[in-house]
Amino acid sequence: MSYVPVSRRTLRRRRESERSTRRLVAGLSFAAAVVWLLSVGASTVIRVGAPAYTFAVVLHVMSLVVAFGAIILVDWHGFLWLLGRRSLSEIIRLDGAATPLIWGGLAGMLVTGAFLSPHLTSPMTDLKLAAVLVLSLNGIMLIPLMRRLAHLPPGTRFGALTTGQRIHMMACLAISQACWWTAIVVGFINAES
Template structure:
């Protein structure tokens, strides 16, 4: 690693950027938790007929396909970068393109979840709801790391990351996949019964 002289002004901007990222993560985490709580509360108060329920299920599944499809694509390309088969610039660019699809799909799932008449007394539903909250917060916790990765040289590999960054990335990947698959499997099991 080489020494690159950095001016005080650059250091100050970097510290301000880190602080603004922390504030953004805190605000988004609060907003995600509030949106999740609002969805759960409204779903217990709103009861719809068969037609609205069917439309909500279709839109819920389409939102799931949108968000989870984008997640799988980003995670797959991230894995390919991890083993040296993709460049960092490609991953950052793909993540930027997929982010609106992921969050749009998740917002669609929350909005349509209100009209699904969930059985909130069923422990399986609680597991699904917890998984959705955790995956939302997990995605938000990736923001600081992705911003740091975007500042690295495009030739950087997974091995060039610090141990903390590698751990953060892998932990978020595992949490994401576990929560998405849990929510999907429990959702389909609950839909059957």
């Protein structure tokens, strides 16, 4: 490792950036938990008729398709980067383009979920709702890593990341996929019963 002199001003900016990122992550995590609680709470009091329920289901599934489709695309390109078949700059660019789709779809699912009258006494429903909360928080926990990756040279390979960064990325990927698939499978099982 080579020594690269860094000014105190640069070090101060980095520390301030890290602090602002931590504040952002904490604020977004709190907001995600509150929105999730509001959605679950609203679902206990909102009752709609058959046409509105059907409309809510259609919008819920469309939101799922948008969010999960974007997740699959980003994760697939991330996997290709891991294999050396994509550049880091492509991944960062794709992530930036997909992020509004992911969060917009997730917001759509939370809003429409309030109209679906979930069976909150069912352990399967509780599992699905917990998976949705965890995947939201997991996405927020990726923000610091993605910000660090955006500052790396465009051709940086996965193997050049620190061990902590690689573990962080792989853990977030595994949690994301586990939570999305859990929520989807449980949602369809609950729809059949």
